[in-house]
Amino acid sequence: MNSLSTSTIARRILAPKEIFERIEIRDPYYALDDVTLYSNGMVTAKIPVEQPLGMEIPPITAAEAARHLAILGSCAIALTANFDKEKHFYLALKGDMKRIIYKEMLKKPDYLYGVATVQAIDKRKALVTTELMTTKDEVIYKMDVEYYILTGRLFARQYQMFQQDLILYSQGKKFFCSTGALSLL
Numbered sequence: 001m002n003s004l005s006t007s008t009i010a011r012r013i014l015a016p017k018e019i020f021e022r023i024e025i026r027d028p029y030y031a032l033d034d035v036t037l038y039s040n041g042m043v044t045a046k047i048p049v050e051q052p053l054g055m056e057i058p059p060i061t062a063a064e065a066a067r068h069l070a071i072l073g074s075c076a077i078a079l080t081a082n083f084d085k086e087k088h089f090y091l092a093l094k095g096d097m098k099r100i101i102y103k104e105m106l107k108k109p110d111y112l113y114g115v116a117t118v119q120a121i122d123k124r125k126a127l128v129t130t131e132l133m134t135t136k137d138e139v140i141y142k143m144d145v146e147y148y149i150l151t152g153r154l155f156a157r158q159y160q161m162f163q164q165d166l167i168l169y170s171q172g173k174k175f176f177c178s179t180g181a182l183s184l185l
Helices: 016-020 062-080 152-162
Strands: 011-013 033-038 043-048 088-099 111-121 125-133 139-151 166-170 173-178 181-184
Touching: 016 062, 033 062, 043 062, 062 088, 062 111, 062 125, 062 139, 088 152, 111 139, 139 152
Parallel strands: none
Antiparallel strands: 011 033, 033 043, 043 111, 088 139, 111 125, 125 139, 166 173, 173 181
16 A cells, blocks of 8 residues: 555545444454545555465455455445435445455465445445555455445334344454444443
């Protein structure tokens, strides 16, 4: 992200609270750091590498990359196109992800960078282009994601029959999930 960090484009790093007022994703799924909104509509974030690689090519598994990029895409929609600043649900309907470089990294990095830009949006759907990069601006994955957009009220009405309270455990932490909201206990 060297080219972005030296850019003259105006930018603002957002507090997690600002993001959580607009999206309904929390720990342990949400793991983005330093989410930054640029004046040109681009949204970036530091993305931690959390999962073991197994048999995949370093530095990150495809599943983990897709999770982080889809969440970053929902942040991009919420921060650049959600003008009423109301909480919405951005359901990823379809993703087309391509691995761009296959070069192995000798050391697993602590983090990578993600970039997301909204390409098209209307009242119910959005298309976002995302990229996952090394700290040297090498694109590892590119993913285009289509989202279905629901207001909080519409989401509750459409999915109320599936609602249930859950207690989840992740990395030694206990989370309680009720009515779609996930919180740390």
